[in-house]
Amino acid sequence: MKDQVTRSISLFLLFLTVFSCKTAQVPIHETTAASVLESAYLKYKEPAITHRRFKHADIQPLIQKHSDAFQITKLGESIEGRSISSLDWGDGKIKVMLWSQMHGNESTATMALFDLFNFLEASGDEYQGLRSLLKSSLDLKFIPMINPDGAEAFKRRNAIDIDLNRDAISQISPEAIILKGARDDFEPEFGFNLHDQQTYYNATGTPKQATISVLAPAYNYATDVNEVRIRAMQTIVGMNKILQEVVPGHVGKYDDAFEPRAFGDNITKWGTSTILIESGGYPNDPDKQYIRQLNFMIILNALEQIAKRSYEQYTTAEYFAIPDNDMQLVDLLINELQVPVEGKYYPVDLGIRRRDITAGDSYYMSASVDDLGDMQVYYGLEELDASGLKYAEGKVYVTAFDSVEAIDETKAMELLKEGYLAVKVRNGAKGDLHQLPILVLKSTDVFSSGWKTGTDTNFFLEKEGVRKYAVVNGYLIDLENPKNQEFKQRIY
Numbered sequence: 149m150k151d152q153v154t155r156s157i158s159l160f161l162l163f164l165t166v167f168s169c170k171t172a173q174v175p176i177h178e179t180t181a182a183s184v185l186e187s188a189y190l191k192y193k194e195p196a197i198t199h200r201r202f203k204h205a206d207i208q209p210l211i212q213k214h215s216d217a218f219q220i221t222k223l224g225e226s227i228e229g230r231s232i233s234s235l236d237w238g239d240g241k242i243k244v245m246l247w248s249q250m251h252g253n254e255s256t257a258t259m260a261l262f263d264l265f266n267f268l269e270a271s272g273d274e275y276q277g278l279r280s281l282l283k284s285s286l287d288l289k290f291i292p293m294i295n296p297d298g299a300e301a302f303k304r305r306n307a308i309d310i311d312l313n314r315d316a317i318s319q320i321s322p323e324a325i326i327l328k329g330a331r332d333d334f335e336p337e338f339g340f341n342l343h344d345q346q347t348y349y350n351a352t353g354t355p356k357q358a359t360i361s362v363l364a365p366a367y368n369y370a371t372d373v374n375e376v377r378i379r380a381m382q383t384i385v386g387m388n389k390i391l392q393e394v395v396p397g398h399v400g401k402y403d404d405a406f407e408p409r410a411f412g413d414n415i416t417k418w419g420t421s422t423i424l425i426e427s428g429g430y431p432n433d434p435d436k437q438y439i440r441q442l443n444f445m446i447i448l449n450a451l452e453q454i455a456k457r458s459y460e461q462y463t464t465a466e467y468f469a470i471p472d473n474d475m476q477l478v479d480l481l482i483n484e485l486q487v488p489v490e491g492k493y494y495p496v497d498l499g500i501r502r503r504d505i506t507a508g509d510s511y512y513m514s515a516s517v518d519d520l521g522d523m524q525v526y527y528g529l530e531e532l533d534a535s536g537l538k539y540a541e542g543k544v545y546v547t548a549f550d551s552v553e554a555i556d557e558t559k560a561m562e563l564l565k566e567g568y569l570a571v572k573v574r575n576g577a578k579g580d581l582h583q584l585p586i587l588v589l590k591s592t593d594v595f596s597s598g599w600k601t602g603t604d605t606n607f608f609l610e611k612e613g614v615r616k617y618a619v620v621n622g623y624l625i626d627l628e629n630p631k632n633q634e635f636k637q638r639i640y
Contacts, residue, residue, distance in 0.1 A: 177458035179386065180278055182393045185445040188275050192266035193444075199435045200255045201509055204230045204296035210262055211235065211292075217269040223291070224326040227307040230296035232326050237268055240285040242454055245336040245420070246447070247291040247327060250312045250343065250411065252298020252305070253506075256427035256436045257342030260443035261292050267448070278452060285455035289334050294323055302506040314409040324411075331415055338379070338454055339420040340447065341365070341412040344436075347429025348478065348501065351400045351471040355527035358400030358473050360391055360442055361426040366406040367417035378464060379421035385462035386453045387423075387446040388470055395430070395442065400473035402426055423450065431529070434504075434634075478518055480624055481528025485609065486538040487599045493538060497523035500605050502622040504636070512581055512638040515605045515622020517598070530624060537609040537616060539599055542569030544589065551575045552582045552639065560586040564618045565627050569606050570595045573639070580639045585618075585625055588639045595640065 196210055211220060211233055219236040226232060248257040268279065268288075282288075293299055297307040305311050306321055315324040331339070349358040364380035366372070373381075391399050402424055407413050416422045425446070427439045453459040478499035486493040502515040519526075545568040549555050552573055563571065563586060570587035578591040587595050587606060597606040609617040618625040621637055 177456065177461045179449060179452050179456070179458060182390050182445065184275075185390065185448055186394070186441070188267055188448070189263060189441045189444045191273075192263055192270065193441075194259070194262040194266055197259050197262060198437075200259065201302050201506065201511070202255065202259075203300050204293060207258070207262070207293060210265075214265050214269055218265065223330060224322060226295070226297045226323055227321065228297045228300070230300070232291065232294060232296065232323065234330060235265065235290045235292075236288065237290075238283050238286040238288045240283070240287050240455070242285055242338070243287045243289070243334060243336040244338040244340070244451065244454060245289045245291070245331060245334055246340040246342065247294055247330075248342040249293040249299055250295055250323075250327075250341075252295045252300070253302045254304075254342075254344035254427075255299065256344050256439050257425060257443050257447075258292045259436075259440040260447060261290055261342075263440070263444045264447060265290070267444075278448075281455050282451055286451060288451070289330065289336065291327065291330060294327055313411055314407075316411040316414040317409055327411065331418065331420065336420050338383070339415050339422040340450070341415070341422055341424045342443070343424065343426045345402075345426035345428045345473075346475070348475050349400060349426075349428050349473045350475070350477045350527060351397060352474040353471065354397055355477070356397045357429045357431070357477060357529070358426075359395050359398035359428050359430045359439060360446065361400040361402045361424075361428060361473050362387065362470065363402035363404055363412070363424040363426075364467065365410070365412040365416045365422050365424055366404045367413060369406045371404050371406060373464060376416055376419055376421050379459065380416070380423050381464050381467035382459040382462040383421070383423060383450050383453050384470075385466040386459055387450050390446055390449050391442065394445070398430065399470060400428075401467075401470040402473055476526045477529060478523075478526055479515070479529050480605075480619070480622060481523060481526060481531045482534050482609075482619075482624075483523070483532065485534040485599070486536075488539060495535075496520050496599070497526075498599060498605075499523050499526050499528070500619070500622045507579065507581060507638065510581060511636060513621060513623075513636045517601050517603055517605060520599070520601060532609075532617070532624060534609055537611050540608040540610045540615070541597060542606060542608055542618070543567055544570045544572065544593065544595065548572040548574050552580070552584065552588055555584060555586070555588075557585060560584045561625075561627075561630060564620075564625065565615065567608070567615060569597070569608070569618065569620060576639050578639055582637055582639065583635045584637065585620055585623065585630075585633075585635050587620060588637070590639045592640055
């Protein structure tokens with residue numbers, strides 16, 4: 149009998165040893181791998197949205213197609229009468245609210261939410277385990293496009309020119325009242341405040357764009373850290389681990405200075421662990437389709453962390469270790485360009501930024517000198533060492549073409565090499581868009597140019613009288629070895 153007891157105890161201890169070894173191989177707090185999140189995105193990406201200038205009418209059928217799987221509720225209307233709806237999903241106890249496009253021209257996360265709706269509604273695939281976990285653990289409320297009037301014009305503010313993110317307290321706008329009411333009625337434990345930021349943000353001390361910036365917003369001027377902020381900070385650390393796998397170095401931490409009028413700060417103050425996601429820029433992604441994918445991946449990762457409470461494994465120290473945002477990027481940095489002043493030449497660095505201007509459902513770029521002089525603390529998304537090169541003006545080609553269609557890229561390049569920065573056309577209208585590497589004039593016979601701050605950037609870079617480069621509306625064109633690039637321009 150004694151031998152049996154001894155044997156039983158030995159077997160039990162052996163079982164515990166084996167079990168502990170096996171569990172050690174699969175960490176309790178493990179979350180879905182980045183590669184799996186990426187494959188889920190590729191499978192469930194919403195094909196009806198292909199660019200970031202979609203409007204309220206474009207997403208209404210996409211909302212309604214999810215009416216079987218989601219509870220859809222009209223929360224109210226914007227100033228111009230466009231509906232604002234919520235989509236609810238999940239049977240769990242942990243309440244999470246996600247809202248996007250508070251600023252009408254910040255649409256990246258809205259795209260990702262519709263990708264996420266497709267994922268959540270699906271069933272019976274390799275992601276079912278994750279989907280079932282989320283459904284049983286979470287109660288999700290999504291509010292896409294809080295500012296549909298701003299989205300219609302693709303502008304930041306609403307129809308009465310109010311920044312909704314400065315209207316959390318005064319509640320002047322109906323859109324702000326709707327968002328505040330939804331939070332108060334739902335009382336979420338976690339909130340996701342989804343925005344876009346300028347493409348000129350970089351991770352401090354590096355030339356890399358802050359493709360995604362994150363923040364656990366402060367709830368007071370002292371930026372104190374309480375349990376509400378800690379939960380958000382911990383979750384952000386987990387999200388950052390995914391991002392560092394796929395876009396290493398492209399993550400910044402947004403400034404946490406308290407803004408007493410802002411929704412993120414106040415929703416944190418009201419007891420919701422709020423996570424700000426700001427979508428910035430990424431090389432060769434003007435419509436932010438790759439950044440859309442990143443949003444899908446980190447939001448899904450965060451929801452899994454919340455469902456498992458796995459964020460608790462992370463520390464606030466890891467959060468504060470994320471590099472801060474800086475804004476030291478320009479589109480084009482030209483170093484040591486010789487510019488003429490009173491018959492003499494002086495070497496200066498030029499920082500040029502190109503800003504997109506909405507034109508109907510598309511856009512064009514408008515470039516100017518943002519700063520000049522000693523620009524050594526700045527980084528260019530494109531850089532040129534112009535040592536030995538001189539600034540030179542360009543000309544307008546005298547003979548008018550019938551239309552933009554009568555000029556191809558080859559002809560435009562020939563004219564640039566001959567010293568012409570602009571051509572004239574007889575037909576077409578001011579404001580029409582084109583993709584030529586040369587200025588096109590219809591309503592004027594001249595174009596503006598210069599190298600001082602605020603001036604339009606249309607000039608040549610010469611060496612010993614030979615034109616080496618053209619700068620056309622802020623685009624750098626190598627006249628000897630031109631590269632493939634996309635030009636977004638308009639007729640003047």
